[in-house]
Amino acid sequence: MNGKWVEHGPWSEALPSRSSKGGKLIAGGYRGILCVMRGDEKFVQKAFHMRVSWVSEQVCWMCCASRVRDSLNLYTYFGPGATHRLSLISLSDFISDISKGCAWIRVPGFQPEMLFYDFLHVFDLTMVPDAAATALVELSEDDSVWPGQSVDDRLRYAHVQFVKLCREQKIRLSAALKCGD
Numbered sequence: 726m727n728g729k730w731v732e733h734g735p736w737s738e739a740l741p742s743r744s745s746k747g748g749k750l751i752a753g754g755y756r757g758i759l760c761v762m763r764g765d766e767k768f769v770q771k772a773f774h775m776r777v778s779w780v781s782e783q784v785c786w787m788c789c790a791s792r793v794r795d796s797l798n799l800y801t802y803f804g805p806g807a808t809h810r811l812s813l814i815s816l817s818d819f820i821s822d823i824s825k826g827c828a829w830i831r832v833p834g835f836q837p838e839m840l841f842y843d844f845l846h847v848f849d850l851t852m853v854p855d856a857a858a859t860a861l862v863e864l865s866e867d868d869s870v871w872p873g874q875s876v877d878d879r880l881r882y883a884h885v886q887f888v889k890l891c892r893e894q895k896i897r898l899s900a901a902l903k904c905g906d
């Protein structure tokens with residue numbers, strides 16, 4: 726950011742809507758270097774006026790990952806050979822096809838790689854619940870980890886142990902977790 730209102734779009738085209746401000750100082754010529762933009766999906770959607778989102782066919786702004794079940798680019802393929810890994814979006818595709826246009830794509834040096842999800846949303850709210858549920862299914866499959874005649878018995882045993890450990894370690898439990906107590 727060079728401290729001035731931009732005069733040109735990402736393709737060096739003139740911006741008539743900026744004709745009165747283009748080239749004039751912003752905030753007394755305040756300058757900065759854009760390295761990373763981080764936010765939740767809602768923030769990114771609004772800031773970049775995205776054409777893709779978690780509910781569109783294409784679910785990613787970095788690649789052509791798709792949520793369509795029979796797509797070769799299905800987003801749940803994680804393997805090293807997953808085809809969406811080879812479909813990374815270029816800067817020009819991002820500007821033409823992913824964002825409907827915004828001031829950020831006009832910042833000199835902007836790259837889609839600068840856009841990050843915030844860690845809380847990716848890890849705490851998405852990966853951990855999915856991974857934890859998957860682990861519980863596997864751990865309770867038989868009685869090699871937790872004793873019990875059925876999956877329900879084994880999960881109940883695990884829950885009781887979990888609550889006990891939390892108490893010992895003085896970790897506060899939510900009301901939902903306490904109720905199976």
Ligand SMILES: [Zn+2]
Binds near residue numbers: 786
């Ligand atoms: Zn992607």
